Amino acid sequence: MKTLNIIERIEGEAKLVCTWKENKISDAQIQFLNFRGFEYILNNKPALDALIYTPRICGICGQAHLKATAEALENIYKSINEPLYITDKAKLLREIGLNIEIIDSHIKWFYIFIMPDIAKLSKEQKYLKYEALKGESWRKGTYAASESIKALAVFAGQWPHTSYMIPGGVMSDPTLFDIITMQNYMDQTLHFLEKELIGTDIEKYFSFDSELDLDTLNATLSDFKNLCFENDLHILGKSYNSHITLSDTSLFESGRIEVKNRLLVDLSLIDEKDINTFKINEQKKENEYTWAKTALYNNKPYETGPLSRALISNRKLIKNIHKTYGDSVFTRVMARMDELINLVFITKKLIKQIDLSQESYIPAKIDLKDIESATSISTVEAARGSLLHKVTIENAIIKDYDVITPSVWNLGPGIGDKFGIAQKAIIGADSIEKAHIILRSFDVCSVCTTH
């Protein structure tokens, strides 16, 4: 039997086509049917224009795209042995900006997108507070997200779609007042996490080393855990358990994990395939069913995102949960929430480190126009995982721009008998509601997937 379901309440829409055998899903196709064509649009545009274009790939992770573009263009200078000098202040403002965007995204995703679905699996009255639009927790989560993002707007001008970064630094020059305002917003966010999400103060949370510790608390995370265990979400949603993270930050380390071994990443082994992908201006072929491409490392599929990042950078609580429950929905969602808590903590520290006396921007000695031809790559950790931009320019004009988003790694179609990451995770589920939740556990963004 085949069924077709629409997945909404992601960014955009996806179709999930499942094949059922003996009441279990035996094959799953994830289809993304909306396409805009950024890589075609960027062609032959002035290189700096990309700073305005690429953030618009996504209404949620525009900061990540902005940073990727700014750093890809900076790497052009590196590639000709004339590296730009970026001050610590500019670097900090970029990382803080990106962190705040991820914080906002994680809060929203948890309270708006996944918790309402998980709560719906139970008939118990007490979970009504997670209901979309009406539930008290839904509203508190929305409010907390919109307050936290103001910390970014303070020095980035607006959100979504800010473009305050530029090769050589940032355009903004925050004052001490701005820094204090940012701290205040982060304090509020931390307060929300302690009160609503965790149910205790952050120091105590950092002492946790097992999911059993959550049972001592009465807050969203313990509700989440109970709902997961009541509905087998700690068993469901397992994929290949191979993980990749492409870049380093204050919180994350790059690397990959395959069968427990931690290994280095070589960016040249990344390949994007479009065997099952529609082509522009061509009649679609039998096997083509989505606008998403497939990202592979050394010809193998890898998961990217908060779970991969937690495992590669060895964060204790998630590492321990993973030991017992593998890459299940429960582990994956817990990893995203653990990342949220860690990010708020670390971002507060980073804001303190800003030295306002440093320059925001130092101009390049060489004009991009005078660089005949060069290619460069940048990688950035976005909310949903590793983002890669690859650009080729000739005299400051873009000749080729390739974007591989995290959701291409996780949600792209499988090739031949090799399933894609989310595809494999869904296979084996015994109800469509659970299949939805498994798919959602990857934080689906249809506009990023297809761009």
Place this chain on the structure above:
Amino acid sequence: MVDSQDMVKKVFTQKSARIDTNKGEKYYNNLFEKAKQRLSILKKQAPLKDIDMVDVIETEGINRRDFIKWVSATTATLMLPSMFEPLVAQATELMNRVPVVWIELQDCAGNSEALLRSASPTVDDLLFDVISLEFHETLQAAAGHDADRQLEDAVEHFKGQYLLFVEGAIPMANNGMYGTIGASGETFHEHLMRMSKDAAAVVAVGTCATFGGIPAASPNPTGAVGVMDLVKGKPLINIPACPANPANIVGVILHYILTGQVPELDSLLRPKFAFGYRIHDNCERRAHFDAGEFVEEFGDDGAKNNWCLYKVGCKGPMTFNNCSIIRYNEGTNWPVGVGRGCIGCSEPDFWDKYAYQRPMAGANIKAPTGGVEKTVDEFGLGLLTATAVGIGVHAVASAVAGKKSEHNEEE
């Protein structure tokens, strides 16, 4: 032939001549009576949702004073005199009488994201509790086939009454293959036409829905167009910008509740209350422009002293929008506030005409008193082109939307 230098000088120095902010006592008295009647009729209608604003304010513990502050700010945003404040407050309470359907097409969800951050009292109170949001694919409770059904039910049940909000462009190339929706695989074009057929009015939100936006940037690989290229014979309001400012979205809804009609529109179908003047007219860095003090390069002393960003690419002088006043993220800040310069995101084709480096990075302009120099010719031409485009669009975009809006408040 108009001397383009003189013309540009005029454009740069004129006051906000594009909108008449004071229409006189008689006009406002008339409008006041009309709005009062409209609200009393609405009040008699059964609410679509059993929650109203008063309850929300009480249960959420929102400070009454904050709410009054919000009302007076919104009244000002709508360019109405303060005598309208009680009516605006009432209209807020009657939001649950107007059904809203929000569809997403070729978009990045940025406008929905911005809407989640609307001005306080927070949008979840305003829009989600009070407004009858019958369908919004990202925010609603239903999912999958339930959501599909909910949309069909809303459109059927509220025939002729609902406001249709559209986010995203419509890809027309190759029979619409670049965007399909729902289980049936309906194209975005078919979907838009079906959803707008029985709408009371259509509101295009964001630059993609209004002018085709980023998908329509050259070479426009998917043949993207805006809503006004397709929907005819229906009141149509454009709220461009990338993202559209949520204050303007809420403003349009309130205006509709208050008057039952679309607000006064410009030639590009943008509400004049929001797009009646250039951001340059009210820019906090304007004094530096007039004094001839410019940032020459990011990071220089001018940048540190918040001087005018015109020479590093600010498009404020040719961009019609109210963001210099209402700002973003509940008034937290706006691009010019952090030294980034305006990119003209509420103007048609800004991707191709106004993008980052062009044409002003090399512009050599001094304060008007010091004369306007060479490269100004280039954008003098740009301005003329923009005007011509505006006139063309006005002629095409159905007389209904344009004329009705011009009449509605003047009778």
